[in-house]
Amino acid sequence: xxxxxxxxxxxxxxxxxxxxxxxxxxxxxxxxxxxxxxxxxxxxxxxxxxxxxxxxxxxxxxxxxxxxxxxxxxxxxxxxxxxxxxxxxxxxxxxxxxxxxxxxxxxxxxxxxxxxxxxxxxxxxxxxxxxxxxxxxxxxxxxxxxxxxxxxxxxxxxxxxxxxxxxxxxxxxxxxxxxxxxxxxxxxx
Ligand SMILES: *C1O[C@H](CO)[C@@H](O)[C@H](O)[C@H]1NC(C)=O
Ligand SMILES: *[C@@H]1O[C@H](CO)[C@@H](O)[C@H](O)[C@H]1NC(C)=O
Numbered sequence: 001x002x003x004x005x006x007x008x009x010x011x012x013x014x015x016x017x018x019x020x021x022x023x024x025x026x027x028x029x030x031x032x033x034x035x036x037x038x039x040x041x042x043x044x045x046x047x048x049x050x051x052x053x054x055x056x057x058x059x060x061x062x063x064x065x066x067x068x069x070x071x072x073x074x075x076x077x078x079x080x081x082x083x084x085x086x087x088x089x090x091x092x093x094x095x096x097x098x099x100x101x102x103x104x105x106x107x108x109x110x111x112x113x114x115x116x117x118x119x120x121x122x123x124x125x126x127x128x129x130x131x132x133x134x135x136x137x138x139x140x141x142x143x144x145x146x147x148x149x150x151x152x153x154x155x156x157x158x159x160x161x162x163x164x165x166x167x168x169x170x171x172x173x174x175x176x177x178x179x180x181x182x183x184x185x186x187x188x189x
Pocket of ligand 2: 096097098099100103161162164
């Protein structure tokens, strides 16, 4: 398991998404504009709008937010989603007496994959987005997405019984994809 020590210094600023950021030269736009710019398909666009609605953003065309706020919101929701999956993995490992050996290994491996994915994403929120530092965002996102895909592949192994956690992993991949697309807008500025 890879460790990323720098990120450990703060988790509190995750809650700053609600406060308004002031990153220089970042445009303030409506939800429709930011989602239109980030997403190349109608499916993703609708998913983006849902993410913002769920985050409590005012969706009216006249309401604008700094693009960073949207990116933090999507990343923050993804972290919450990862937490939910990690908890479900923990419950399987601790309470499910019918897991086979390979299934136990797969779930244990996924715990490590998710720890990595979580750390990469926390790094993005704390060190990049909350610091108005956008240069490395897509690389870090891609590393985190690779960790999730490792877990997805474990879930798809032939010896896995209809894996109860597979839908959560798929949900998380959709969420992190959205957060990545919004982060990419910032890196491209
Ligand atoms: C994301 O933001 C919400 C609302 O501000 C907060 O309750 C939640 O704890 C945050 N998630 C994380 C992982 O910090
Ligand atoms: C426990 O693991 C078995 C084998 O993978 C699975 O079929 C079952 O759905 C799991 N039970 C719960 C409560 O998740």
